[in-house]
Amino acid sequence: MEILMVLPYPPSPIRVRPYGLLQALAQRGHRVRVLAVQPPEDRWADPGPLRDLGVEIRLFPLSRPRTLWNALRAWARGEPLQAGYADHPGLREALWQALHERWEVVHVEHLRGVGFAQEVPPERLVFDAVDSITRLFAQARALAPGRLTRWLAALELPRTRRLEASWLSRFPRVLVTSAEDAAALRRLAPEGSAQVVVLPNGVDLEFFRPQPIPRDPATLVFTGKMSYHANVAAALDLIQQIMPRIWARRPEVRLQIVGRNPPALLRRAARDPRIQIVGAVPDLRPYLARATLAVCPLRYAVGIQNKVLEAMAMATPAVVTPPVLGGLQAVPGRDLAVAEVPEAFAEAVLALLGQPAARRAMGEAGRAYVEAHHRWEALAERLEAVYRCPA
Incomplete structure (x- = not known):
């Protein structure tokens, strides 16, 4: 044509x-x-x-x-x-x-x-x-x-x-x-x-694919354009509401926020040394490949979240909120974990951090899902x- x-x-x-x-x-x-x-x-x-x-x-x-x-x-x-x-x-x-x-x-x-x-x-x-x-x-x-x-x-x-x-x-x-x-x-x-x-x-399944490198034992990653208001809201919820609940039981857990143009208010909120505001990177794959989990606690969303497809394509297990499921046919609990309020989100993260076999199974299921549908x-x-x- x-x-x-x-x-x-x-x-x-x-x-x-x-x-x-x-x-x-x-x-x-x-x-x-x-x-x-x-x-x-x-x-x-x-x-x-x-x-x-x-x-x-x-x-x-x-x-x-x-x-x-x-x-x-x-x-x-x-x-x-x-x-x-x-x-x-x-x-x-x-x-x-x-x-x-x-x-x-x-x-x-x-x-x-x-x-x-x-x-x-x-x-x-x-x-x-x-x-x-x-x-x-x-x-x-x-x-x-x-x-x-x-x-x-x-x-x-x-x-x-x-x-x-x-x-x-x-x-x-x-x-x-x-x-x-x-x-x-x-x-x-x-x-x-x-x-x-x-x-x-x-999603580019050849570019975003599992890599043969060891994952960190307790690192969460949130990716996306950080000048976008929905991503800023999610990052603030992570920093202010979710991570303190995780640290109460797993103080060694680290959070990386990766994406272009993080605003000053986000940098000000991320005072804890366990939080790294990475900013723009030439290649997201090393961060997704090393992360224990990808997290995406969006309060609101439209369309499809590419950040989640990319994580799933790299067999990085993902924990998301219900708005992220829009446009996806993924099965909660198999292809990715879904939790709504900060307490439940922190519990879902903690549960997967403590279950390496469950993480591997979810990562593999996520990869299979994007291969089948995206x-x-x-x-x-x-x-x-x-x-x-x-x-």
Whole structure:
């Protein structure tokens, strides 16, 4: 097939969904061209590996002043700030020219790309919403750390709700990562005529795989982009509510928090020397490979948590909260451990720390689960069916 993909950020191992799908589509013999905005936070992204697979990639750098101007213009139009964040006249021109070529499908991703999607004839468009941002803001308004984050979520919520509700009548084919997000969109527009298709995220099973190195006896790891408010809330819950309960019985347990841009409030909270705020790393695998357990106590979540898929792929047993199960078919107690409140979460961690055989069995089951349900090649095959389905 001839596939044109339009993205509000460059595909990269951090932007794992388009990166994984593009790899699989190219390996399956499709001709793919990518038009992508490159905002300041993605300046480091290297498209080389995708280009080596034959993917054509054009990047359109976006300055910080331009992103702020774009967001203000979106606000003046009554739209969410994110809806205008990635607008770029050069990409719009390239898209307009490409629409005169013989691309069979135009795949546009994310709320930040919705302005580009509106330029595409509906019969050629597949819009990948990824998650319901309305659902995210509704949770963040009540549960996010810090008054400013909660206030911004409340401010953006009605604008985001109106915009997402319009998608099911304007875009004939809409993708999301989880059934929960599909249901959330349907509730916004119950009369909408769009096909809403659940296409989960995958994991690179060759890159994230078990490694033949010994695990630490008592190290927990929490990974993710630490500038994201849901991850900050989870990290604070770990530091302030969960770890003290664990230390009361296992004072030797250490916690590593690994991910880009940890805020100052997180560093201030992590005063205990048994907590290490690692920040950005070139490769997560050594941390996941050495950890005794991966922990992910999210208060709220949308879509699929890639951090958990990556840990499971490396056979690192994971302890998570119920919101993390969204979009997964994993079996609690077999593929991963699930606990809701801090007391129960600490107990689940302590139980696994004391049972090496149970940890090994859960790690092996987690690896088997992602092999069965989250291979990029299988997900690309499902995406091809969406592309071929008449709009």
